[in-house]
Amino acid sequence: MTENIGSTHPRIWVFIEQEAGQPHSVSWELLGAAGRLAGDLAGSEVEGVLLGRQVAGIAPEAFRYGAKRVYLIDDPVLEVYRNLPYGIGVSKLVKKYRPDIFLIGATTLGRDLASAIATRVQTGLTADCTELAIDPKQKILAATRPTFGGNLMATILCRQQRPQMATVRPRVLPMPEPLPQTEGELIREALGMSESEIPVRRVGFIPGKERLNIEYADVIVAGGWGVGRPAGFELLAELASALGGVVGATRPVVDAGWVDYEHQIGQTGKTVRPRLYIAAGISGAVQHRMGMSDASFILAINSDPQAPIFQIADLGIVGDLYQVIPELIKQVKGIDHAR
């Protein structure tokens, strides 16, 4: 596949993830990143790949976020995501159109799919990138990702095989502003598979209790081991509610069963980029910092003045969270009443 290198119009592809006809915002974040990459890769064009059943309505949205073209496979077999038909469908498009770069969201769906595609087309895939750039000399994708539990960053290159694939978690990249109305080209392709060829069927679905959209929350009040006891999270919830935000947690308190996994922020949890992140009783291990260091403002509360969290906080309060947080709640509610 090396003949694709140096072609006049390198294609930068973004997988437009959708579920039940709802596009996942990570797709738009990736289109934003693809647009920036295109600026550094002469002549390149940003294109989207969309699979599903009756999902053509999503294409115009992809155009507004910068896709010039959308390749669509619309087929009843693709109604719910399954690895095999999606993997075969996308791989078919890759083999036909030979994109140079292919970005996919690092969701459960995206990770499952990206590995299958990379294996089918025998190319390199870099998971969970935190930064994407074009190497100025080699004009190839430089995909940077954390490794060894976030202790080390590695920039991965895929020199020969194409496409150069990468996944990025939701909220790692900023959400671009959509253009007003924009035209684009919709190219339909056939899947060419029947239901009988697929060895997996979805026979049921158990919805999670309440969908916590922590990745997209504007305010997060997060607690760590320093909270000391499960009941302490009720206090954090009260502050979160006063601030119109949600509760986050570090891995140790989730592992201890104090808080549900859905609240976990960090390398093995969610990545967030809220306007305000309050870190209460969080020491600031690198694994946690990886999930929240893109917050606009970090307020840390910790009784240990040596806690590493203070090295990244915009404002740190050295003090007992059981004193500081009730006072915060009181004063925040006071601001409300004063309005």
Add this chain to the structure above:
Amino acid sequence: MRAIVAIKQVPDTTNVRINPETGTLIREGVPAIINPYDIHAVEMAVRLKERFGGQVTVITMGPAKAAEALIECIEQGADRAILISDRKFAAADTLATSYVLARAIEALQAEAPVDLFLFGKQAIDGDTAQVGPGVATRLNVPLISYAVAIESFDPETRTAVIHRKIERGIEVLETRLPALLTVEKEIAPVKRAPLPNLIKAARYQPELWTAETPVPFDPNQIGLKGSPTIVGKAFTPSPRGAGEVVSAADKGLQETVAYALAKLSQVGIIELLHSAGDIP
């Protein structure tokens, strides 16, 4: 019921430290452990064996030292362990790794049919979650990643019903067997290894497979040569700059909190509150 579990020995990343002067990993003294998700995969396979009879084979690709992790799997109830180890496999990325494991599995399948392939959902050193799905694709068997429970398993009709955890809830999937599952920890809590297993494991020597024998791996698809990705550079993450730190004891509690809120207001965050209900 025959199951193959693929495992990895990893450095305990919670203990990895960076040399602040050189910016490199300090590997010395970092314990090597069995990847935490993988031991749950072994446990699941052993439970199925207890119910249906059969054999559990554990394989790993890694250095000679990885035999320790295999022995741990024998303690946990696995019957057979294979260490795929050769300098020629070094510097393999996920594509080259999935090639080796898939070829090894094909060789084992030629001995007798297999019902289930189990992998941990990801390894904590690389965190890619790519090898299991890659092997499933190569073997052309159904992939069910992020499996949290096996609701039913029938080696006779060769079907199973698996629960898969996704963002919005749990998918219930019926699959043909053999299938490949990558598992979360909740698939099976790990039990304490029984004494007879410990005795067996103490004497057990894993089989050693090299790049040439018993499976002649394609030299172009293994190690560095078989890996499309390379590490361009590695560096320590740059810390976000520290801001101001105030002490509630020195400044007074009320004053400290008032100061914090004033600062939040200054950067426009207090204004945002309560209009924050709409999440995109």
